[in-house]
Amino acid sequence: MTRIALVCPGKPILRERADAVLALAEAEFPRAELCFSKQCFEHDGHFAGSDDARLEAFVNAANDAQYDAVWFAMGGYGAARIAADAMARLGDEARDKTYLGYSDAGVLLSALYRDRIGTPVHGPLAGDVRREGGDDAIRRVLRYLSGQETAPEPLDAQPTVAFNLMTLAMLVGTDLMPDLSGHVVMVEEVAEHLYAIDRLFFHVTQHLRGCAGIRLGRITEVPKNDRPFGCDEVAIAQYWCDRSGIPYLGRADIGHDAANRIVPFGVEARASRS
Amino acid sequence: MTRIALVCPGKPILRERADAVLALAEAEFPRAELCFSKQCFEHDGHFAGSDDARLEAFVNAANDAQYDAVWFAMGGYGAARIAADAMARLGDEARDKTYLGYSDAGVLLSALYRDRIGTPVHGPLAGDVRREGGDDAIRRVLRYLSGQETAPEPLDAQPTVAFNLMTLAMLVGTDLMPDLSGHVVMVEEVAEHLYAIDRLFFHVTQHLRGCAGIRLGRITEVPKNDRPFGCDEVAIAQYWCDRSGIPYLGRADIGHDAANRIVPFGVEARASRS
Numbered sequence: 001m002t003r004i005a006l007v008c009p010g011k012p013i014l015r016e017r018a019d020a021v022l023a024l025a026e027a028e029f030p031r032a033e034l035c036f037s038k039q040c041f042e043h044d045g046h047f048a049g050s051d052d053a054r055l056e057a058f059v060n061a062a063n064d065a066q067y068d069a070v071w072f073a074m075g076g077y078g079a080a081r082i083a084a085d086a087m088a089r090l091g092d093e094a095r096d097k098t099y100l101g102y103s104d105a106g107v108l109l110s111a112l113y114r115d116r117i118g119t120p121v122h123g124p125l126a127g128d129v130r131r132e133g134g135d136d137a138i139r140r141v142l143r144y145l146s147g148q149e150t151a152p153e154p155l156d157a158q159p160t161v162a163f164n165l166m167t168l169a170m171l172v173g174t175d176l177m178p179d180l181s182g183h184v185v186m187v188e189e190v191a192e193h194l195y196a197i198d199r200l201f202f203h204v205t206q207h208l209r210g211c212a213g214i215r216l217g218r219i220t221e222v223p224k225n226d227r228p229f230g231c232d233e234v235a236i237a238q239y240w241c242d243r244s245g246i247p248y249l250g251r252a253d254i255g256h257d258a259a260n261r262i263v264p265f266g267v268e269a270r271a272s273r274s
Numbered sequence: 275m276t277r278i279a280l281v282c283p284g285k286p287i288l289r290e291r292a293d294a295v296l297a298l299a300e301a302e303f304p305r306a307e308l309c310f311s312k313q314c315f316e317h318d319g320h321f322a323g324s325d326d327a328r329l330e331a332f333v334n335a336a337n338d339a340q341y342d343a344v345w346f347a348m349g350g351y352g353a354a355r356i357a358a359d360a361m362a363r364l365g366d367e368a369r370d371k372t373y374l375g376y377s378d379a380g381v382l383l384s385a386l387y388r389d390r391i392g393t394p395v396h397g398p399l400a401g402d403v404r405r406e407g408g409d410d411a412i413r414r415v416l417r418y419l420s421g422q423e424t425a426p427e428p429l430d431a432q433p434t435v436a437f438n439l440m441t442l443a444m445l446v447g448t449d450l451m452p453d454l455s456g457h458v459v460m461v462e463e464v465a466e467h468l469y470a471i472d473r474l475f476f477h478v479t480q481h482l483r484g485c486a487g488i489r490l491g492r493i494t495e496v497p498k499n500d501r502p503f504g505c506d507e508v509a510i511a512q513y514w515c516d517r518s519g520i521p522y523l524g525r526a527d528i529g530h531d532a533a534n535r536i537v538p539f540g541v542e543a544r545a546s547r548s
Contacts, residue, residue, distance in 0.1 A: 045504015230319015
């Protein structure tokens with residue numbers, strides 16, 4: 001049996017979406033047991049409960065020996081308010097676990113990776129069940145967490161991490177940021193103007209000098225601006241990679257969508273492929 | 275005679291707004307001579323001309339001995355693409371000038387302050403003529419640049435700088451960022467959700483540890499979210515200042531509005547007031 005605790009470090013998940021994930025797991029993954037913390041359904045302004053409630057829920061799940069994995073049920077801003085305090089409270093039981101999610105939950109993946117606690121993994125949130133093709137995203141996670149399937153072979157010979165671009169931009173230079181020298185960094189974004197993507201690339205490429213390269217995930221739901229930006233996201237990524245001496249390595253199969261790939265942090269392609 | 279060159283490092287200014295500024299200057303400031311670079315009216319996708327055009331216009335204005343000041347006519351993202359190259363090309367003539375603007379133009383003020391070139395000053399853009407009360411913003415700048423009036427007495431005994439919050443967040447940790455230890459840092463923002471303000475404060479307070487304090491300017495045009503954030507911008511600023519050990523010093527009279535105060539970088543209150 002694989003036991004999976006679900007928590008919401010940012011915003012809450014709708015009950016009906018949690019129920020859809022539970023129903024799918026029950027029907028198709030009899031050897032996976034999912035436990036949504038009641039914190040996932042709390043509301044406190046923007047957040048799924050107060051900072052204390054979100055902190056306690058995450059720390060309790062991470063430190064509970066009965067769970068094999070902590071699956072972030074939703075993104076939405078909020079993890080930055082609890083990550084530093086959480087790391088200080090993680091014990092030995094937290095070290096054997098897998099932590100899976102993306103978007104704002106990348107703040108916790110980043111802090112865990114920095115502190116070498118457990119296995120941080122970029123991948124779909126439980127809340128992605130709402131998307132077109134969302135059931136497949138949920139199946140992908142449950143096959144991975146229950147050991148039925150390994151993550152797809154990494155693309156590069158260097159250890160890889162994956163982040164939402166804005167989330168990464170807010171992490172660089174902070175106490176929650178791991179040293180990514182020698183890493184391939186995948187980035188994706190949703191609902192940002194291309195000028196904001198350009199601005200974020202200026203910032204993160206300055207901070208990532210020394211990394212092994214950047215791969216560009218999907219940039220989706222770009223809002224319509226009063227004028228076109230003038231080039232696309234690939235040209236933006238190439239421009240700032242060139243300026244900062246970071247290799248641009250091409251596209252990555254990640255994004256705010258149901259196809260979002262599973263990317264375990266720090267894993268590289270096997271030597272035979274590199 | 276005070277000669278003022280106007281350039282647009284980000285987006286272009288509308289001709290009618292430039293004309294309104296010229297008409298006001300002609301009517302009320304006979305001893306100020308304003309020269310809009312034709313680059314101000316160029317269009318290249320998002321920008322007021324290509325990176326080269328914007329770079330050349332700024333460098334030529336800064337290096338031209340006939341001008342006493344460079345006034346940024348518009349903000350809008352774009353200065354980050356030209357600032358590093360511009361600094362490398364500034365000569366002795368650039369050192370005696372005042373550079374005035376805010377918002378995205380803060381990138382150039384930051385780089386100038388870092389390199390100790392000229393006098394960077396936070397203050398209204400020529401394009402602010404469009405705002406309610408915009409004529410007074412233009413008058414404030416022209417009185418200041420033509421020496422009719424000094425900047426308002428600084429609030430604090432430490433040297434002060436002022437930035438748009440997002441602009442500052444993209445500057446911290448980069449080659450364009452000055453050392454702000456011992457400085458009071460004023461920040462303002464427009465058209466960002468409160469959760470984004472919170473996220474930006476997380477980021478900048480981590481980078482500004484060692485500064486003398488933060489003052490909060492106006493946070494305006496906050497978009498309506500699907501749920502309230504849960505606290506206001508003052509509580510956000512206080513929260514992150516507390517967490518990072520930075521003194522929260524109260525409000526600042528800056529913002530994306532016509533009342534936006536003139537703040538010369540690096541100036542502190544006179545000893546008699548401190």
